[in-house]
Amino acid sequence: MIINRDILTLEEFRKQELRSLPNATGELSNLLRDIALAAKRVNVEVNKAGLVDILGETGSVNIQGESVQRLDEFANAEFMAVLQRGVSCAGIASEELDDLVAFNEELCNQSKYVVVIDPLDGSSNIDVNISIGTIFGVYRRISEKGSPCTVKDFLQKGELQVAAGYIIYGSSTMLVYATRRGVNGFTLDPSIGEFTLSHPDIHCPEQGKIYSVNHGNFFAYNEKVQKYIDACQRKTKESGGPYSQRYTGSMVADLHRNMLKGGIFMYPGTKANPEGKLRLVYECNPFAFILEVAGGAATNGQQKILQITPLSLHQRIPFFAGSKKMMESFT
Ligand code: AHG
Ligand code: MN
Ligand code: MN
Numbered sequence: 001m002i003i004n005r006d007i008l009t010l011e012e013f014r015k016q017e018l019r020s021l022p023n024a025t026g027e028l029s030n031l032l033r034d035i036a037l038a039a040k041r042v043n044v045e046v047n048k049a050g051l052v053d054i055l056g057e058t059g060s061v062n063i064q065g066e067s068v069q070r071l072d073e074f075a076n077a078e079f080m081a082v083l084q085r086g087v088s089c090a091g092i093a094s095e096e097l098d099d100l101v102a103f104n105e106e107l108c109n110q111s112k113y114v115v116v117i118d119p120l121d122g123s124s125n126i127d128v129n130i131s132i133g134t135i136f137g138v139y140r141r142i143s144e145k146g147s148p149c150t151v152k153d154f155l156q157k158g159e160l161q162v163a164a165g166y167i168i169y170g171s172s173t174m175l176v177y178a179t180r181r182g183v184n185g186f187t188l189d190p191s192i193g194e195f196t197l198s199h200p201d202i203h204c205p206e207q208g209k210i211y212s213v214n215h216g217n218f219f220a221y222n223e224k225v226q227k228y229i230d231a232c233q234r235k236t237k238e239s240g241g242p243y244s245q246r247y248t249g250s251m252v253a254d255l256h257r258n259m260l261k262g263g264i265f266m267y268p269g270t271k272a273n274p275e276g277k278l279r280l281v282y283e284c285n286p287f288a289f290i291l292e293v294a295g296g297a298a299t300n301g302q303q304k305i306l307q308i309t310p311l312s313l314h315q316r317i318p319f320f321a322g323s324k325k326m327m328e329s330f331t
Pocket of ligand 2: 095118120121122283
């Protein structure tokens, strides 16, 4: 039998990367392994989400007498557990937790990294079968190794991330992972339960034909944003417009599509909410990092997202991200 298998699994990819970095300790690589494991578990639950009404409402006790957790709480618990057990992570900050959690155990205190995470993004789309996701970023801690991590480890500028990624639970499940060396996409092959390298070395097209924004808020946006959205709808030689408007309400889905096809994503501030809705630390920074490595850009309308010093874990910020040329014509 001839076995011709050119596609690397995530495990094979990890080993290859480690070999090419002789000084690597493998800690970061282990983090990726842990995240992929949690992603597979979350994926199983996401696939069952449509059965929730049959198996029991969230928050209730199901037919087996188990309490049914909300999916975003389940995802949070799952990512936390694998990261703690994996001992490559000193602690996490999550959308689902008011405060950071330091894994105050001997082995975790010895580890170099902390993780910021939105365990389930786009959760309003769970009930209607639209793609949802997980977003994460990894920082090298600045607090002393050997002691519990502290809040300053999580409030570093996005440009100091060592890695970032997302998982999209969609028509297929994908893990997209970025380090400074590049962005790679792995699709879950359900027949073997492994992520496989389906999208090596992702580059975001410099110019695209898609804009993604909540159009319903148009009159609450400032004049600059309104003018840009208006321009997206017009035919000009230089922009190649009019563009198509695509917006699912899951930023993972919207940004994933725009990164692969070329496009711009916007979540501007409004008169009522000048800082917008999205969170700097665990939603915008990881995506800004991934997009910049892929050749795209991300700003708050004035400044690069990655250069902003976060003031608190759950800080919100206006967010504009996507193809390089489209971002240039916005700023
Ligand atoms: P989350 O589910 O983690 O709270 O985030 C949802 C976010 C983001 O994914 C999406 O782009 C945005 O909310 C949509 O908000 P609007 O409905 O206000 O457009
Ligand atoms: Mn979110
Ligand atoms: Mn969320």
